[in-house]
Amino acid sequence: MTFYSRVIGTGGYLPEEVRTNEQISQTVDTSDSWIYERTGIKSRRIAGPNETASSMAEIAARQAIEAGACDPEEIDLIIVATGTPDRIYPSTGCLLQQRLRIKNCVAFDIQAACSGSIFALSIADQYIKSGIAKKVLVIGSEICSRVVDWTDRGTCILFGDGAGAVLLSASDEMGILSTHIHSDGEYESLLYCPNPQAATEANKQEAGYINMRGNEVFKVAVNTLGRIVDETLAANNMDKSEVDWLVPHQANTRIIEATAKKLKMSMDQVVMTLENQGNTSSASVLLAFNEAVRDKRIQRGHVVLLEAFGAGFTWGSALIKY
Ligand code: UT7
Numbered sequence: 001m002t003f004y005s006r007v008i009g010t011g012g013y014l015p016e017e018v019r020t021n022e023q024i025s026q027t028v029d030t031s032d033s034w035i036y037e038r039t040g041i042k043s044r045r046i047a048g049p050n051e052t053a054s055s056m057a058e059i060a061a062r063q064a065i066e067a068g069a070c071d072p073e074e075i076d077l078i079i080v081a082t083g084t085p086d087r088i089y090p091s092t093g094c095l096l097q098q099r100l101r102i103k104n105c106v107a108f109d110i111q112a113a114c115s116g117s118i119f120a121l122s123i124a125d126q127y128i129k130s131g132i133a134k135k136v137l138v139i140g141s142e143i144c145s146r147v148v149d150w151t152d153r154g155t156c157i158l159f160g161d162g163a164g165a166v167l168l169s170a171s172d173e174m175g176i177l178s179t180h181i182h183s184d185g186e187y188e189s190l191l192y193c194p195n196p197q198a199a200t201e202a203n204k205q206e207a208g209y210i211n212m213r214g215n216e217v218f219k220v221a222v223n224t225l226g227r228i229v230d231e232t233l234a235a236n237n238m239d240k241s242e243v244d245w246l247v248p249h250q251a252n253t254r255i256i257e258a259t260a261k262k263l264k265m266s267m268d269q270v271v272m273t274l275e276n277q278g279n280t281s282s283a284s285v286l287l288a289f290n291e292a293v294r295d296k297r298i299q300r301g302h303v304v305l306l307e308a309f310g311a312g313f314t315w316g317s318a319l320i321k322y
Helices: 021-025 032-039 053-067 092-100 113-129 185-190 214-235 253-262 281-294
Strands: 004-013 017-020 043-046 077-081 106-110 135-143 161-171 176-183 245-248 303-310 314-321
Touching: 004 053, 004 113, 004 176, 004 281, 017 021, 021 032, 032 253, 043 161, 053 077, 053 092, 053 135, 053 161, 053 281, 077 092, 077 113, 092 106, 106 113, 113 135, 113 161, 113 176, 113 281, 113 303, 113 314, 135 281, 161 281, 176 214, 185 214, 214 253, 214 303, 214 314, 245 253, 245 281, 281 303
Parallel strands: 077 106, 077 135, 245 303
Antiparallel strands: 004 161, 017 043, 135 161, 176 314, 303 314
16 A cells, blocks of 8 residues: 655744844844845744743644644654754654654654754655655744844845644655655755764864855855755646646745746745744744745645755655645
8 A cells, every 4th residue: 555645734943033124224234225225024933031943843743632622642764854952862752752742753854954844744755655754844933133143144034933734644644755855965064053062173263153155055055956846846747837836945045046947937826934033944944834824825736845954954845646
């Protein structure tokens, strides 16, 4: 029997504090108009002092579990994608398992920067298709604000905090049609975040903040995302016109517009959350997906293309018949 991984519930959480472009332009040399024109961002959410990746993940997860009308004990596997874990260990997945009080399941984290939730979806899909797991919770949760250098105008304007979740169930109805994940470790120097505790003599001066050569990342992202669209459609023998929704990683409006153009899609078919959320790294795709499911833009039967690009570089897509 072939199983599909079907989305049975979604969830999302954004912290309360809103930080506007105007507020940022009071501390670094930038402006609302520069940020909005170059990125599409107007504001982002900032986690409170007592929030963590696992506390935000819990709220998003509980929503997905409720939407899926699932008894938490039925969950076999929890995969959390995060680059900002509460602790080095236990994994944020285990901390979430503790918060959800689920005894009999496996939980772990995966780290693929902004592509994390696509990588997690891909892993979840393999577990379900192979019959090993029946219900899998996939979360992307990030406190980017704690790894952003708020004096660096090249990065502090971009990132925000939040968590997105999907609950997948084995089903004989169609669900995830295919996932495609890739990495190329040659690009470390364009986008990285040091871990000061594990520093060598040579790099012990580096603070634990995001370092990015934005313009170079931008160019690779546009080309790579164009290729992943082709790869995904070809693998499913599908034409561009059959895709109802694009749910992209929310890094920059101009990157997203280039992908939509490649798909010959109008921006009305693209789920955009960037303007008021910024780039929430691994949370962004699942936050956007949750928003469009909950406001009923994405309906059962629609074909949805999720894609992301991030540090590593890592990149990937998931084609879903919702
Ligand atoms: O999610 C993971 C992957 N990350 C991404 O996909 C991010 C990709 N990169 C980007 O989104 C864009 O490259 C940025 C928004 C980060 C920057 O936009 P850009 O159009 O690539 O600008 P740039 O880096 O080429 O800089 C152009 C100018 C420079 O000044 P000069 O050298 O021309 O005088 C920068 O110093 O803009 C300057 N600049 C700023 N000016 C005002 C850079 N950041 C700012 C700023 N405000 N915040």
